[in-house]
Structures are given as C-alpha cells and as structure tokens.
Amino acid sequence: MEILIQQLFNGLTIGSVYSLVALGLTLVYGILHVPNFAHGAIYMIGGYVTLTMMVYLGLSYWLSMLISVLVVGTLALLMERLIFHPLRNSISINSMIAAIGMLLFLEAFAQLFWGPDFREMPTPYNEVVNVFGLTFTVQRILIVVAAIVVMILLYAFLKKTFIGRTIIALSQNREGAFLVGINANKVAMLTFFIAGALAAIAASLTSPINLVFPGMGHLVILKAFVIIIIGGMGSIPGAIVGGYILGFSESIGATYISSDYKDIIAFVLLIIILSIKPNGIFAKGEH
Amino acid sequence: MYIETKALSKQFGGLSAVNNVDFSIDKGKINAIIGPNGAGKTTFFNLISGVHKPTSGQVMFKGKDISTLPANKIAELGVARTFQTTNLFEKSTVFENVVVGHSLRTQSNLWDAIFRTKRLKQEQDQSNQKALEVISFVGLSNIADVPVANLSQEEKKRVAFALALATDPEIIFLDEPTAGVNPDETEELSALIKKMAQQGITICLIEHKMKMIMELAHKIMVLNYGEKIAEGTPKQINQNEEVIRAYLGGSASA
Amino acid sequence: MLELNKVTVKYGNYAAVNNINIQVNQGGIVVLLGSNGAGKSTVFRAISGLNKPASGEINFEGIALNGKSPDKIVQAGIVQCAEDRKLFPRMTVQDNLIMGAYIHRKTKSRIKQTLKEVYELFPILHEKRHHMAGSLSGGQQQMVAIGRALMAKPKLMLLDEPSIGLAPLIVEQMFDSIQQINQEGTTILLAEQNANAALNIANKGYVFENGGIVVEGPKEELLSNEEVRKAYIGA
Amino acid sequence: MIKNNTQKYIVIGLLMVAILFPLFTQNNYYIHVMTLSFIWMIAVYGLNILAGYTGYLSLAHAGFFAIGAYALGLLTVKAEVGFWLALILAPIITTIIGFGIGLIALRTKEHFFAIYTLCVGYVIYLLIDKWDSLTEGVRGLMGIPLPSDIGPISFESNIAQYYFILIVLLFSIFVIYRIVNSIVGKKLIAIRNSEQLALSLGISTKKNKLLAFVLSTFFAGLAGALYASFIRFLGPDIGSTNITFDLLMYLIVGGIGTLSGPIIGTLLVVWLSQNLQFLQDYRMLIFGPLLALLIIFSPRGIVGMFSSMKQNIQQKRDLRQKQLKKEA
Amino acid sequence: IDGNTSNNNSSDSSTKAETEEKVVNIGYTGPLSGSAALYGENTLNGLEMAAEEINEEGFEVNGETYKLNIVSLDDKYLPNESASNAKRLVQENATPIIYTPHSGGIAALQVFNEQENFIIGAYSSEPAITEQGNELTVRIPPSYHGYVEPFTTYSMERFGNKLAVIPPVTQYGQDWAEELLPHWEEQGGEVVHKASVDFAKETDFYTLLTNALESDPDVIFLGGPSEPTANVVNQARQLGFEGGFIIMDQAKLDEMKRITETYDVLEGAIGTMPLVEADYPGVPAFVEKYTEEHGIEPGSEAGFHYVSLYIFVEAMKAAGNVEDATVIREHIQDGLDALPEDKQVYVIPSIDENGAFEIVTRVSAVEDGEIIGIPID
Numbered sequence A: 001m002e003i004l005i006q007q008l009f010n011g012l013t014i015g016s017v018y019s020l021v022a023l024g025l026t027l028v029y030g031i032l033h034v035p036n037f038a039h040g041a042i043y044m045i046g047g048y049v050t051l052t053m054m055v056y057l058g059l060s061y062w063l064s065m066l067i068s069v070l071v072v073g074t075l076a077l078l079m080e081r082l083i084f085h086p087l088r089n090s091i092s093i094n095s096m097i098a099a100i101g102m103l104l105f106l107e108a109f110a111q112l113f114w115g116p117d118f119r120e121m122p123t124p125y126n127e128v129v130n131v132f133g134l135t136f137t138v139q140r141i142l143i144v145v146a147a148i149v150v151m152i153l154l155y156a157f158l159k160k161t162f163i164g165r166t167i168i169a170l171s172q173n174r175e176g177a178f179l180v181g182i183n184a185n186k187v188a189m190l191t192f193f194i195a196g197a198l199a200a201i202a203a204s205l206t207s208p209i210n211l212v213f214p215g216m217g218h219l220v221i222l223k224a225f226v227i228i229i230i231g232g233m234g235s236i237p238g239a240i241v242g243g244y245i246l247g248f249s250e251s252i253g254a255t256y257i258s259s260d261y262k263d264i265i266a267f268v269l270l271i272i273i274l275s276i277k278p279n280g281i282f283a284k285g286e287h
Numbered sequence B: 001m002y003i004e005t006k007a008l009s010k011q012f013g014g015l016s017a018v019n020n021v022d023f024s025i026d027k028g029k030i031n032a033i034i035g036p037n038g039a040g041k042t043t044f045f046n047l048i049s050g051v052h053k054p055t056s057g058q059v060m061f062k063g064k065d066i067s068t069l070p071a072n073k074i075a076e077l078g079v080a081r082t083f084q085t086t087n088l089f090e091k092s093t094v095f096e097n098v099v100v101g102h103s104l105r106t107q108s109n110l111w112d113a114i115f116r117t118k119r120l121k122q123e124q125d126q127s128n129q130k131a132l133e134v135i136s137f138v139g140l141s142n143i144a145d146v147p148v149a150n151l152s153q154e155e156k157k158r159v160a161f162a163l164a165l166a167t168d169p170e171i172i173f174l175d176e177p178t179a180g181v182n183p184d185e186t187e188e189l190s191a192l193i194k195k196m197a198q199q200g201i202t203i204c205l206i207e208h209k210m211k212m213i214m215e216l217a218h219k220i221m222v223l224n225y226g227e228k229i230a231e232g233t234p235k236q237i238n239q240n241e242e243v244i245r246a247y248l249g250g251s252a253s254a
Numbered sequence C: 001m002l003e004l005n006k007v008t009v010k011y012g013n014y015a016a017v018n019n020i021n022i023q024v025n026q027g028g029i030v031v032l033l034g035s036n037g038a039g040k041s042t043v044f045r046a047i048s049g050l051n052k053p054a055s056g057e058i059n060f061e062g063i064a065l066n067g068k069s070p071d072k073i074v075q076a077g078i079v080q081c082a083e084d085r086k087l088f089p090r091m092t093v094q095d096n097l098i099m100g101a102y103i104h105r106k107t108k109s110r111i112k113q114t115l116k117e118v119y120e121l122f123p124i125l126h127e128k129r130h131h132m133a134g135s136l137s138g139g140q141q142q143m144v145a146i147g148r149a150l151m152a153k154p155k156l157m158l159l160d161e162p163s164i165g166l167a168p169l170i171v172e173q174m175f176d177s178i179q180q181i182n183q184e185g186t187t188i189l190l191a192e193q194n195a196n197a198a199l200n201i202a203n204k205g206y207v208f209e210n211g212g213i214v215v216e217g218p219k220e221e222l223l224s225n226e227e228v229r230k231a232y233i234g235a
Numbered sequence D: 001m002i003k004n005n006t007q008k009y010i011v012i013g014l015l016m017v018a019i020l021f022p023l024f025t026q027n028n029y030y031i032h033v034m035t036l037s038f039i040w041m042i043a044v045y046g047l048n049i050l051a052g053y054t055g056y057l058s059l060a061h062a063g064f065f066a067i068g069a070y071a072l073g074l075l076t077v078k079a080e081v082g083f084w085l086a087l088i089l090a091p092i093i094t095t096i097i098g099f100g101i102g103l104i105a106l107r108t109k110e111h112f113f114a115i116y117t118l119c120v121g122y123v124i125y126l127l128i129d130k131w132d133s134l135t136e137g138v139r140g141l142m143g144i145p146l147p148s149d150i151g152p153i154s155f156e157s158n159i160a161q162y163y164f165i166l167i168v169l170l171f172s173i174f175v176i177y178r179i180v181n182s183i184v185g186k187k188l189i190a191i192r193n194s195e196q197l198a199l200s201l202g203i204s205t206k207k208n209k210l211l212a213f214v215l216s217t218f219f220a221g222l223a224g225a226l227y228a229s230f231i232r233f234l235g236p237d238i239g240s241t242n243i244t245f246d247l248l249m250y251l252i253v254g255g256i257g258t259l260s261g262p263i264i265g266t267l268l269v270v271w272l273s274q275n276l277q278f279l280q281d282y283r284m285l286i287f288g289p290l291l292a293l294l295i296i297f298s299p300r301g302i303v304g305m306f307s308s309m310k311q312n313i314q315q316k317r318d319l320r321q322k323q324l325k326k327e328a
Numbered sequence E: 001i002d003g004n005t006s007n008n009n010s011s012d013s014s015t016k017a018e019t020e021e022k023v024v025n026i027g028y029t030g031p032l033s034g035s036a037a038l039y040g041e042n043t044l045n046g047l048e049m050a051a052e053e054i055n056e057e058g059f060e061v062n063g064e065t066y067k068l069n070i071v072s073l074d075d076k077y078l079p080n081e082s083a084s085n086a087k088r089l090v091q092e093n094a095t096p097i098i099y100t101p102h103s104g105g106i107a108a109l110q111v112f113n114e115q116e117n118f119i120i121g122a123y124s125s126e127p128a129i130t131e132q133g134n135e136l137t138v139r140i141p142p143s144y145h146g147y148v149e150p151f152t153t154y155s156m157e158r159f160g161n162k163l164a165v166i167p168p169v170t171q172y173g174q175d176w177a178e179e180l181l182p183h184w185e186e187q188g189g190e191v192v193h194k195a196s197v198d199f200a201k202e203t204d205f206y207t208l209l210t211n212a213l214e215s216d217p218d219v220i221f222l223g224g225p226s227e228p229t230a231n232v233v234n235q236a237r238q239l240g241f242e243g244g245f246i247i248m249d250q251a252k253l254d255e256m257k258r259i260t261e262t263y264d265v266l267e268g269a270i271g272t273m274p275l276v277e278a279d280y281p282g283v284p285a286f287v288e289k290y291t292e293e294h295g296i297e298p299g300s301e302a303g304f305h306y307v308s309l310y311i312f313v314e315a316m317k318a319a320g321n322v323e324d325a326t327v328i329r330e331h332i333q334d335g336l337d338a339l340p341e342d343k344q345v346y347v348i349p350s351i352d353e354n355g356a357f358e359i360v361t362r363v364s365a366v367e368d369g370e371i372i373g374i375p376i377d
C-alpha cells in the first residue's frame, strides 16, 4: 500500500514533466501540422540556459528560470520565423526535415558551447520530506505544483482569452484567421514562444533531479510524441491527461509488471490505443 | 427495382442525418434529391456509395443488399459518384486523372507490372482508350494535358463526370454538379447530364437549382431534417405545400 | 470608398487579373459577374491582402492598401466571406462566429448583440451553436461563413459567391439580409453566379472575362444588356 | 509531375557513371562509401514507394531495415543457412512482418501513421536491443559471412562487392520503375492524391496501401540484408530512428515521389557529410542549417529544382493554350 | 563557460610536417557528436595529449625522426560509419593504427583490418572482441573479472548480505551482473531485487529505487556513466537507503563526486580506483598536465588512450617500422617492456595471446568521507 502511494507520487512527478513538454509539442503541432522534432532540443537548451544563469552568473533559481523562459521562447520564435514560416506552404514532410536539421544544429551547438558532459543543476529545494510514509524532496513537490499551475494558466489563456483562442483558430485555418483580422504571423510566433517557454520551464524544473546534457531532450521527446498521439494531436487536454497517463503507467507498470520493460509499456499502450481508436482518445469529429 | 433503400437511417452522435428513408431509383431515368441545407442529401449519397455505413436500414442494388460493402466494392458493381466539393487529383493532368478511373476494371497485379505482361499492356491500352473516350464525351479533348489545378470550376465538374464515367458505371450519383457554375454553363452541364442518361446511364443528382431540376428530373425526392417529406414528379413537387414551406419559398420557380 | 486602379494580379507568370479598375461607393452594393475562373475571387483575395497585386493600386477611404497585411485590412474595415469559407472546423459554430468579432474583442457586450443578430438571420446556426463547424452540411457552413463576416461589423463586406450551395429559400433570405445589412450602413462588394438576384439588389455591376472587365455600369444598364442577360441571367 | 522520360535519362546516366566509377578510382574508401550509398538507395526507394507515391510516411523504415539485416545475420551466423538462401529469406521475413504490422498501422492516417510507425520502429529497436539471447543485444552480432562464391566469382574484393550491390540496386530500380509506371502505380498515386476519391473509383485503398507498405518493407529488408553482408557486424543502432531520419533526408533532398530522387539525394547527402568531416565538432552545426536551407529554397528536392524551370515553361504553354481556347 | 573543445589541427600540422620531418598518422574514429560525444572526446583527449608530448621531441625509428599526427573522424557511434572512416583513414592517411572506442566499431573494422593491414586500438572491455582471433586487434582496457571478488568481500563484510542489483541495460552492465550475482550467492549472499536502468531513456530514478528499496537491501549494485550513476546514488540516499554501493567500473568515484558534491553521500561505495588517486608511477604528471589543459581531471578513458599511444610508439621503435601493422603488432610486448616508468599511467606488464592488455587493477572504497585503496590479493 505504502509503495503504491509512493509510486503514484513518482508517477505524478514524471507525468507533470511529460505533460509540460507534450503541451508545447501539441501547440506547435497545431500551427505546423507537423511533429516538431526539434522540440526536445529546445527543452535541452532550456536546461542549459537556466544552468548557465545559476552557475556562471550566480542568479537565483527562479530568476534563472525566467531568463531561460525568455531566451528559449525567443529561440523557438526565431525558429518559426526563419525556418517554419518560409515552409508553411510546402508539404509537411519538408517541415519535419527542417526540424530534424534544427535538432542536429542545436545539439551540436550545445555540445560545442557547453561541452558534452553531464552537468548538475543545484537546487535550493533539496531537503528531503517524509510524510505519511511518502518520501520526496521539496523540488519534486515544486515540479508537480508548478506544472499544474502552469497548465491551468495556459488552459485559461487558451480558452478564455481572445488572444489564446486565436492560437486555436490559426491552427485550424490560417487564411481564415487572417480574414477575421488575426495577424497569423504574430500568433504563430506567439505559439512557438509559448511552446519554447513551456519546454524551458519543464527542463528547469526537472534538471535539479536529473542532469543537464546535450542528449537530455531525447529522454522526453519520444514520450511526448506518444502522449500527443494518445491524447489526440493538437488537443490541449489530451496532452495533459496523456502525460499523466504515461507517468502513472510507467511508475505502476515498473512496480507491478517489470521495470525492464517499462519503456515498452508506453509504446505498447500507444499501439493498443491506436489500433482500437486510430485517431487517438480525444479525437473529435471532423467533416 | 433498381436501387432501393429500405428504412435507411444514419445517426451522427445524437443527430439523425438520415431518418427512415424509403426510396427507389428508376433505372435509366434522371432522379433528383432536393432539400434544405443539412437535410441529409449528401449523407444519403454517402450511405449508398459506401462512404458511411447505415445505422439501420438497407441499401439494395438489383435485389442485393449492399449496405455493408466498402465503397470500392460498390463502385465495382457499377455505382459511380461525384463529390459536393470537387475532389480531383489536382496536380495531375485531366488525362492522368481520368485514366485512373478505369483501373477498377483491370486485373493486372504486381506481377504483371514487373514483367510487363501482355495482360498489363492490353489493360493499359484499354484504360487509355477509355480515358480518351470519356474525355471526349464530356468535351474536354482539347485540354486533356492541362493540370487540373489550372482549370475553371466548370471544367473541373466535367473532369469529375469523366472520372465517374471512366469506371463504366450503370448509375451515377452527382452531388450538386453545377454548384458555383453560372447559368450559361449550367445549361451546358445539364445537357451533358441528359446526354449521359441517353447513353443508358441512370442518374441521381442533388441540386439546389430548381429550374434545372424541374427540366431534367423524372422523379424528385425531397428530404428535410433527414426525413423524406415528398416524392414525385417535378410538377407534383412544385405544388407540394410542405415542400414550398420547407424549401422552395416564395419564388418557387426561380 | 474602395478604388482599384489598374490592378494586375499574377499567379506565377499567369495574370489572373489584368489591369482592372473598380470603384465602390460608400453605401452601395456592387456586383462582380463573370464565368468561372474569370478572376473575381482573385480580385477579392487581392483586396483582402491574401495575394499581392503585381501592379496597380488599391485604395480604401483614401488610404493605400497595397502593402498591408490581411489583418490590417480587416482592421481598416474590410471583411471577406471567402469562396471556400475558411472556417475553423474544430471550433464550435459559436466560437467561429465570435472569432469573427476578433477586432472588436474589447467590447464584449457589442459582440453579444451582433451574435444575436446573426442567430436571428440564421436560426439553424443557433440550434447548432455547440456543434463543430466542420460537421455541418455544406450550406450550413456557408451560413457560418457569412455570419462570421457579419460579426466584424465591417464598413465594406466582400461576399464571394455567398449563395453557393444554398437552398433557394435560404438564398432568398440571404439576399434579403444582404440588403438589410447594406441598409444598416455596410457597403457590399458581391461576386455572384446568381446574376439575376444579385443585380436586383445591386446598384452597379462589373462583368469579368478572362481577367479583364468587359462590361460595367449601373444595374439597369446591365440588366438590359443583351449579352449579359444571355450569359449570366440565363433568360 | 515531372515527365518520366527525363527521369529515366537521369537514372540511366547516373548508372553509367556508377558502372564506370571503379575504373576511374583505385580509392578503396570511395568504393566503400559508394557501395554503402547503393545500399541506402535501395532502402530509400522502398521508402519512396510508400511516402512518395502513396503518401504514407513510415518512420519505422529503419526498423524494417534492421529486421532484414538481422534476419540475414541470424540465419547465416546462428542457423547456418547458406548465404544466398539467407539473402532471399531475409527480405521475405521482413515482408511478412511488414504485412502484419501494415495491417494494423494502416488503420491510422497522416501524422498518426507517421508517429504510430515511429513507435513501431522504436519497439523494433528495443526488441533487438533487449532480446539478447537471440540478437546478442548491444554486444552486437559478429561474424556475418561474405556472399559465398558463385562458381568462379568471389566476393572477397571491394570491387566485387561494389558490383554485386550495384546489380541488386539496378534490379530494384527496374522493378520499382515498372511498378510505378503501371496501373498499380497509378492506383498508388491516386491514393496519395485523394483517398476518398480513389475509393469512390473502386480502388481498394486498403489493399493497395498494404501492397505499398509491404513493398517498402521488402526493399528495406533487402537493403538491410545487403548491409549485414557488407558491414558484417550488426548492432541495434541500425534500427534506430536516426537511421530512418537519414533515409528520409536522402529522399527529401533528392526529391520525394521521383524516380531519380533517391539516387541523387543519397549521393549528395552521403558525400556532403563525408566532406564535412574536416569540420569536426562543427559538422552538424553547418549540416543542420544547410539541410533546413535546402528544404526552404528547394522544397521538392534537387530533382524538383532542376525540373521546375522546365515545368515553368510547360505551364506557360498550358495556360496559353487555355486562354486561346477561352477566347474561341 | 567551459570551452573544452579540443581541436586538433590535423590539417596544418600535417602540411607543415611534410616539409620538415616524417609523420606517422594515427587514426581515430569515435563518437564526436550525438549522445556519446563526451565519451568520444575523453578518449580522443588522451590520445592527443600523448601525441603532443611525443611530438615535442619526435621519436626515432631506424635513424629517422618521426612525429605523430592524430587524424580523428566522427562516427556517431555507428559501426558502418566507423568502417567508412577506417577505409578513409587507411586510404588517405595510411594509418597503421586506428583507434575506436566502441565494440560495434571494432567489430566492423575487424572485417577488413587484417586485409588492409592496420591495428585496431580497441577500447572496449568486451572480451569477445579479442576472442575472435583477429591478429591485429589490441584491446586496451581491463575486463571486469578482477573486481568481482574484492567488491563482494568488502561490501558483504561491511554492510551485510542482501544485494539489490540495478545495473545499466547495456551489455557491459548485464555481463557484469552475470559475473557478480553467482559469486555473491556463492559467498552466502542473497539477491533481493533485480532490475536494470536505462540511462538513455530514464528521466527519473525514484520509481526504480522505490521498488529496489522495498526489498530492504544492504548493498546496491549499480553503474553506468559516472554522472547519472551518481544521481541514482543521490536519490537512493534521499529515499532513505543507508547501505553500501558496488559501483561497476564504468563509473568512477571521483567523477561521481562532482555530482554528489561530497564523498559523504558515497560512503561505503566500492569501485575502481579513480585514476587521479591511483598510485601508478605516471599518474601525478599526467593528471597535472591534463587538468591544466582541459580544466577537469582526467578519467580512465583518457588515461588508457594516453598510455596506449606511448606503448604503440615504443613498439614501433622496437619493430624499427612505422608502417607495417603486422610487424608493429609483433613488437607490442617489447613496447610494453620499454615503456618509461614516468609514462606508466597504468601498469601493464603484458599483452595476452588474444591481444588484450593485462593490467594491474586497483580497487578503492569510500570510508569516512575519503577514498582509500583496498588491497587485492
């Protein structure tokens, strides 16, 4: 029983990170209609920027995270402008290739600029807490709470504000958006900015319990793809729920099935879901 | 009976797009379906051509139940259709579009393709022949090599006809074949439809252009909210109170 | 109010619209007639900024629209209801309409009012307001598109073949409502196949052929023009 | 669409060069890289059938490549089957597995299909990695034999391997050329253009999509088997998504849905990345943006770029024709 | 920011070299980009440092003075790329020796290295590599056999006999576990939990550790790259584990300390002796120089590559030949014997008949927050 609760909490932690990354990916999917393979690299840069601010400039954790959000958000925005915007009218495979190009670039850049080694991100919230037989560090609570807050804010922003809704509108018909007076280019940039920011937040939150290194994006990105498929591509609630489904199924699966095959669990889950519902769980009727 | 629907129904979620429709299509004639927007006309077509499976009820073709057959099997039986939004292979030329239309009448498989067997050659010739024939039938011979993307609406409609004709159909379902086409050209298209009927092909069409329908149709069914509210000759329909109220409005014969 | 001066629009090397002049006066209804592919939609796209003219000028209320982006043009008061509708298929009907009022997003109460008016015009949309726009029938979608354009309360509304795929009853109602919208102060530029109905509510028309204007003049003149009658009115 | 004749000439021209190539160079390294490129090309052609002609982007392609490679490796090393029999069996095994997976995967469409296959590819990779009692896992499968002699012909030398693989490539291109230009090929293209329309024309999309999928896995498996016999060592990485991305890159750079694209793209990217080696750590820093730029400025690949001038002229003529007709 | 990007200027040094003195090219193909780049760079750093030192003087073979030129190519950890690179190195640079630090690359090179006559400087602890009977493979690092016994004895004595094993999923990790487990049980120990960790996919180790600690072990066996391994140790302590660790030799205690910050967290961990702490004669000078150049202390990868290049040079001298790999290979033992003491970053008395170096290994443990050497009998 105790172990179950502990594992549920572990699943919650990891699921929060997955959800944040998947959210960014799903938002960008809405604009590009292409899975952005470079998203994992953006996440990685997010970790490095925060680390650099903390370790080399001695800034506080939160300030560093804020700077990372701005820097990485801007980076994502530039990527939209320089790469994806010119490609918006060509077939989607082209954008995918361009995204792969960016992925290669960013990883090479990180390796050159920060070196290929693993870095540790210090956290001010390292103390260990024991309650009701649960063990965790404050950082872990922070991950969960911060992720949920960010998600609620984002959801409210997208659903309740006009600007937020433009993101959804744009994802469905670009010219249509223009015709109601939306500056589609600005909104596309905004979306990328938000996606980048989410990735930076996710990376900054997890790095203290993990490490920062050029390949860190690979760890989450493939899972984020699984999530947005399970949740229905482009679906915001789908990305959130999918993230937690995966987080829980991993921690519970590792406990009660086999830890060696816990990665396969995610993919098998996906294959089963898609075999039954080829458009994902949250797919909505079209046509 | 040629094509017959029995208590045909289709639900989308809670919505009855087509509800309990009994209808029969007369062989060799021009049949029409009219009704307000969202009445279920396109859905009705989709049910017959196998795009959707009925929620309940049946579609009979020459006495055989085809309601659960996939769309391509129904096409093989000789049931062709066009789409409401013109649906063509935009990047290919008219000829390239139409030549594909006859592929369902071919038997060549991978083997034939790789070894370029006699059968393949024969069938390829046959498809080309057919394509040229139907292109000329719809009057597009002079632009057979132009990519479809560069054509006008009306020309595209003709290509859609040609494509349907290339499948060697017995019956063609036309979903708003003259939408977005001006009156002058509409007349030309209705002449073409008549010509198709004269070749012995049964026609069933959806249109909002009453003038054209009244001229062309032999029999009309009116749908409203998924239900059949009237059926009869143009004259009968034109005078049907319910139809006027639901659909035609004041200037009935506009 | 709107003035097109020697405008040419090209797709690649092909001039879909060639050196045309159009004048739309405040408060009027102007129709563009012409067979398919004559270039009407292209003109609309150019006015809305979706295509850039290769040469010529487009002026609206004395201001040049040429280099402006589509959203700026909407803000200036020109809204288009496009030929292929360009709805947001996975948003509800109501959200689609509300997005139409994007440029008025600061005045929520007014949006509510306009929304009510649109629903009065197309009651079926009220019934379907919580459905995804993409699941509507062709004609219903057309109504959403017109409704969405109305939501912007434009000074000049461009309607590209609004009657396409609509039932006769609805077409009739729609032309009535165009007239009504016009009387409430919106200038209308309309492209139509249904030349008779369109010319009846219009005060001026242009006839397109192969990207150029071949006939232009006030409604009466066009209605009595033999060739126009034959080609576009069909009687 | 680019006219097939031009495509045919490009292919024939390139192949003449390929046949003569070893006569001009004694450089083992060039021969090696070239031979490896031929293997990639076969795999890329497989990808092209599915992604280029049928419009379904499979990201499990490296997975099938790996299945073909491991099938040959395991058959020769562990089951001690003769090389030539193994070379025939390997693509067949891949195809059978491909058939099973295709049956389910093709229920999905577009990006769902892409990501579904991405996951399938990943599962294949994980299986190779974890099932070490069969595959030797990360330790890798060693000792895969050379093609065994056929009469007096031995495959010891680089040149012999070069020509052997070139012949298989030629055979693959020939088969694909025939398929693409037949009624079957037209059906596939019809599906790419509009599945709904294809269906209404009586084309069984299910059957034909599956056919394309199975064909693509066949060529992936064949290429994999050749790879195994050429490199003669296999590790799980050969099934990783990076390899799929590489193959995809070759296809896109060359020109997707064209007959000569796979050749041109593979040659270009492979040699480019070889030549960027001198940049060391900076290699990807340059290569990544270069790739993005190429895609932006020539979205239909190199073949597309060269043909677009031609097409422009063609289009102008069409339009003129059309205008004349309208005036008439 | 650490600009630790060791750019060898192969191109300019070779052009300069041609005019002045003779040059021996040494090939290297390894992962210099992608996820294994760190590992690749560490190995290359060792080689380059040795080459620089040797080139200060040059070395004399048959009365001619030679200098070394390291030609390195990136293979992204892929065997087929390694093969292409090796072909290129042989063709364009005539390298008698090609280093590659991964078993896949080694296996791919073994297909043709005898035919094209070059020695593979094989950095892999995989015994199969040398058991294939390849005549021109020299396997550099030690295998794990020597560690199992002392690790078991020490941990069992100090902490108890319940062992939880969570090695990395790599072959090396699995092989290690296979060797360790039977021995542990033979010594009267009990294996209470068995799982493995995949550092390429795992984002958080709490789940794994929660399960492992549920069985209340006294000792945990783990390993992998140093930094993530240290992270696992950290998290195990957070979750309340107080026992000892057996650290697989891939991870190094000193490198782990960079993550844990103190040795306190690592209390009771036993592993290989960190190079910097080892008492081999060549270590102090090497560590000092390396640290100066790279701003970070060297790990064993760098050390082994460094010393091995010296050995190869000595072998060339002994062979009186810088070109013929077969001849050089025959003189490796002479090279080992001739290796100056101050270059002995590892003590390697011999090479076995399969071509593997036989190395005197050292073991160390953390006691009271300090690294101490553990004697092996």
Ligand SMILES: Nc1ncnc2c1ncn2[C@@H]1O[C@H](COP(=O)(O)OP(=O)(O)OP(=O)(O)O)[C@@H](O)[C@H]1O
Residues within 6 Å of the ligand: A285, A286, A287, B012, B015, B016, B017, B035, B036, B037, B038, B039, B040, B041, B042, B043, B044, B084, C135, C136, C137, C138, C139, C140, C165
């Ligand atoms: N795939 C679908 N999912 C959900 N609802 C649908 C779907 N297709 C059609 N509908 C609904 O079914 C009803 C009938 O639609 P249908 O397209 O058949 O109308 P129609 O008679 O062809 O109208 P129109 O003349 O406007 O084309 C409409 O209310 C539409 O919203």
Ligand SMILES: Nc1ncnc2c1ncn2[C@@H]1O[C@H](COP(=O)(O)OP(=O)(O)OP(=O)(O)O)[C@@H](O)[C@H]1O
Residues within 6 Å of the ligand: B149, B150, B151, B152, B153, B180, C011, C016, C034, C035, C036, C037, C038, C039, C040, C041, C042, C043, C083
């Ligand atoms: N994106 C495009 N690329 C190339 N040519 C185009 C494009 N869009 C339209 N055309 C061509 O430009 C010409 C004018 O088209 P346009 O859509 O403006 O005509 P229209 O008068 O609106 O016709 P319709 O009544 O069919 O809507 C046509 O010949 C058409 O084929």
Ligand SMILES: CC(C)C[C@H](N)C(=O)O
Residues within 6 Å of the ligand: E101, E102, E103, E123, E124, E125, E126, E141, E172, E249, E250
């Ligand atoms: C521990 C290391 C010497 C193992 C090495 N990475 C290998 O490829 O086998």
Ligand SMILES: [Mg+2]
Residues within 6 Å of the ligand: B041, B042, B043, B084, C137, C138
């Ligand atoms: Mg319809």
Ligand SMILES: [Mg+2]
Residues within 6 Å of the ligand: C040, C041, C042, C083, C160, C161
């Ligand atoms: Mg138009």
